[in-house]
Amino acid sequence: MITLYDLAAASDGIRFSSPCWRVKMALKHKGLEFETVPWRYHEREKIAFSGSAIVPIILDGDSIVSESWNIAAYLEDQYPDRPSLFSGSGRSLALFTKRWVELIPAPLMAKTILPEVLELLHPDDKAYFRETREKLFGLSMEQLRAARDATLLQLRNSLEPVRSALTVAPYLSGLGPGFADYALFGHFMFARCMSSLQILEHADPVLVWRDRLLSAFDGYAARVPNIGP
Amino acid sequence: MITLYDLAAASDGIRFSSPCWRVKMALKHKGLEFETVPWRYHEREKIAFSGSAIVPIILDGDSIVSESWNIAAYLEDQYPDRPSLFSGSGRSLALFTKRWVELIPAPLMAKTILPEVLELLHPDDKAYFRETREKLFGLSMEQLRAARDATLLQLRNSLEPVRSALTVAPYLSGLGPGFADYALFGHFMFARCMSSLQILEHADPVLVWRDRLLSAFDGYAARVPNIGP
Numbered sequence: 077m078i079t080l081y082d083l084a085a086a087s088d089g090i091r092f093s094s095p096c097w098r099v100k101m102a103l104k105h106k107g108l109e110f111e112t113v114p115w116r117y118h119e120r121e122k123i124a125f126s127g128s129a130i131v132p133i134i135l136d137g138d139s140i141v142s143e144s145w146n147i148a149a150y151l152e153d154q155y156p157d158r159p160s161l162f163s164g165s166g167r168s169l170a171l172f173t174k175r176w177v178e179l180i181p182a183p184l185m186a187k188t189i190l191p192e193v194l195e196l197l198h199p200d201d202k203a204y205f206r207e208t209r210e211k212l213f214g215l216s217m218e219q220l221r222a223a224r225d226a227t228l229l230q231l232r233n234s235l236e237p238v239r240s241a242l243t244v245a246p247y248l249s250g251l252g253p254g255f256a257d258y259a260l261f262g263h264f265m266f267a268r269c270m271s272s273l274q275i276l277e278h279a280d281p282v283l284v285w286r287d288r289l290l291s292a293f294d295g296y297a298a299r300v301p302n303i304g305p
Numbered sequence: 306m307i308t309l310y311d312l313a314a315a316s317d318g319i320r321f322s323s324p325c326w327r328v329k330m331a332l333k334h335k336g337l338e339f340e341t342v343p344w345r346y347h348e349r350e351k352i353a354f355s356g357s358a359i360v361p362i363i364l365d366g367d368s369i370v371s372e373s374w375n376i377a378a379y380l381e382d383q384y385p386d387r388p389s390l391f392s393g394s395g396r397s398l399a400l401f402t403k404r405w406v407e408l409i410p411a412p413l414m415a416k417t418i419l420p421e422v423l424e425l426l427h428p429d430d431k432a433y434f435r436e437t438r439e440k441l442f443g444l445s446m447e448q449l450r451a452a453r454d455a456t457l458l459q460l461r462n463s464l465e466p467v468r469s470a471l472t473v474a475p476y477l478s479g480l481g482p483g484f485a486d487y488a489l490f491g492h493f494m495f496a497r498c499m500s501s502l503q504i505l506e507h508a509d510p511v512l513v514w515r516d517r518l519l520s521a522f523d524g525y526a527a528r529v530p531n532i533g534p
Contacts, residue, residue: 240404250397
């Protein structure tokens, strides 16, 4: 049984971390049993054993692995007989896609919903979260809120390469989903868990793709507590 | 024998179009015989038969296909027994990569070298080229030249997802190159044909990748007339 340290909001049941969602989808994809341990930003000592200051972290027997790409590569190499996370993408384009997500849509997604996210965090996480995010983006929560509609439009526009890819296959990874899909999908789970905003327009093919992934693995992602559409 | 209409500079031998380079590399990848016809922007009537106002255009028997993605998909479907353009990437992530190239690094590459490009064009193409490009970017050639060093830095930074991908494989498409690689490589051929600028730093792994593609197919791309490194 694999253990995943999984970022939680004030409520234990709300698990909103994009990289943790990548890992949960990867574990489901591999058909591996796992349990999650809720973790908050201020609980540094709880994960000190791992050498990482942040989740996701998995324990698998004697192995400790942190960071979503490292975990995906570990699972792929450790469980080669399970369905591949990279069969439809290759390993290098899966990593390319993950880095694109982190550099282009992810910051826009964060800037769009951070003020809402802050409200739902554990009380002991709020000061840390506000300070680090305001520093990262060089904008206060109030400025982010004021710019929200413009940022949302930028976010939607940034997904254009995904829309192109979805004209030729149902997933970024082709006929079935893979890590390239989960790399982006994690951020839509972040939004769904923590924001009431309609991130994607109803006619957007990216929404159709998102909904396919919500339904995957018997609706695993669709069933978790959420406040968003 | 396939015929490719291929954008040329003032000199017949200088073939600098990024999308035409994607097609030439795809034809080489497929091992298909082809001849190229030099074409310039002002020769609209020469390609009117195709319904397209711009190259690349290929003639293959009775088939006329334009635009680099359409051509790649055509070649893949028409010649399925030849080496696949998408085997290491999947078709959807190859298209994703192409669109990313067009939206992020390609405009930065163009803005970096356009003043140099203008110098080498056919005299009858210069006015059209200056007007359309200045309108596209909202900047004059003089403004582009003044901003060149800053734009070049942005271009190098924009390639970060490629650098990540190249940490796990020699090509975006994995162990061997594919259309995802050619989609980006075309723009480096554009620069090599038309600019004396050192686009990539010597230690950049993207340069190692570029040089591998220059050497591919018995050095096909390395042999053409060029003014850049």
